[in-house]
Amino acid sequence: MAQQERIRVAIVGAGIVGLTLAVALNAFDSERKIIVDLYESAPELSEIGAGINIWPRTWEILKRSTVVVLQLVSQGL
Numbered sequence: 001m002a003q004q005e006r007i008r009v010a011i012v013g014a015g016i017v018g019l020t021l022a023v024a025l026n027a028f029d030s031e032r033k034i035i036v037d038l039y040e041s042a043p044e045l046s047e048i049g050a051g052i053n054i055w056p057r058t059w060e061i062l063k064r065s066t067v068v069v070l071q072l073v074s075q076g077l
């Protein structure tokens with residue numbers, strides 16, 4: 001596919017929103033028309049020493065996203 005037929009999307013921030021958006025764009029882009037560039041300013045992942053509560057609806061979305069990520073990884077994407 002020619003480069004000009006594709007859409008390039010820049011996502012700034014690889015937090016839960018940026019990562020979820022990247023996964024969602026990949027999952028619904030069966031024709032591979034979207035190129036995603038994900039930018040993160042933090043030099044490394046680190047713990048902040050806080051617990052996290054996840055609401056049931058959020059947990060459902062995270063579980064579905066995880067399934068999509070595993071499918072993409074298994075397809076070598």
Ligand SMILES: Cc1cc2nc3c(=O)[nH]c(=O)nc-3n(C[C@H](O)[C@H](O)[C@H](O)COP(=O)(O)OP(=O)(O)OC[C@H]3O[C@@H](n4cnc5c(N)ncnc54)[C@H](O)[C@@H]3O)c2cc1C
Pocket residue numbers: 012013014015016017018039040041042048050051052053054055
């Ligand atoms: C101590 C603490 C406890 C929390 N506990 C909970 C909880 O229990 N339950 C809950 O649901 N929520 C909790 N939250 C809130 C939750 O963390 C946020 O709602 C959620 O992380 C927001 O996700 P986000 O992707 O929008 O932003 P973030 O997670 O903040 O991600 C944004 C990312 O963008 C990067 N970034 C910023 N500017 C740039 C730039 N110019 N270029 C490149 N990268 C950039 C940052 O480094 C960061 O990694 C908590 C927050 C804190 C601070």
